Amino acid sequence: MSLNKNNIKIKNKDRSNKDYEDLSFKWSEYDTGNIENLKFKKCDIGESNYKNLNFSKVKLDNIKCFNSNFYNCNFSNLFLNFFDSRDCNFENCTFENCTFENSCFRGSTLTRNKIINVSFADTDLKKINIVNSELINTSFVKVDLFMSNFKSTIGENIKIQESNVFFIKMQENLKKNVVFEKC
Numbered sequence: 001m002s003l004n005k006n007n008i009k010i011k012n013k014d015r016s017n018k019d020y021e022d023l024s025f026k027w028s029e030y031d032t033g034n035i036e037n038l039k040f041k042k043c044d045i046g047e048s049n050y051k052n053l054n055f056s057k058v059k060l061d062n063i064k065c066f067n068s069n070f071y072n073c074n075f076s077n078l079f080l081n082f083f084d085s086r087d088c089n090f091e092n093c094t095f096e097n098c099t100f101e102n103s104c105f106r107g108s109t110l111t112r113n114k115i116i117n118v119s120f121a122d123t124d125l126k127k128i129n130i131v132n133s134e135l136i137n138t139s140f141v142k143v144d145l146f147m148s149n150f151k152s153t154i155g156e157n158i159k160i161q162e163s164n165v166f167f168i169k170m171q172e173n174l175k176k177n178v179v180f181e182k183c
Contacts (some may be wrong), residue, residue, distance in 0.1 A: 086124075135174075150174055 046066040056076040083103040104124040135155030
């Protein structure tokens with residue numbers, strides 16, 4: 001059964017230590033609150049705005065969050081499986097020590113983000129735009145990067161393995177720091 005808690009506006013509230021399963025939180029706004037140890041399972045958190053949140057101690061399992069905006073959010077020390085965030089905007093966010101498996105960022109834009117020690121595996125990254133961001137120790141394994149764009153992005157120690165890289169756009173200074181294997 002799917003319950004709806006749509007169009008919620010939460011600012012500076014403590015939402016920690018709560019469990020949500022099979023719920024819809026569409027069209028909501030979350031700004032600067034405590035979400036520590038929050039657990040979402042099989043939830044739709046799409047078409048929403050998230051600002052100034054630390055997702056590092058949040059459990060996200062089998063999540064849909066299409067067409068959402070994330071500003072100044074921290075995604076650190078996370079393992080995300082079936083995280084479907086197509087057509088989202090991530091701006092000034094930090095992704096550090098994360099693993100994304102069987103996930104989707106298709107058509108999403110990542111602007112001014114830090115992506116450090118992150119692994120993308122079996123993930124759909126078609127038409128993703130990574131703009132003015134920093135990639136360090138990042139791996140892409142069995143991902144689809146078709147028509148993806150890495151614009152004004154810097155990086156070091158980047159690996160792309162067994163992936164679709166057709167029509168990928170990447171400036172020369174970034175390409176020097178990328179190892180392509182079996183692509």
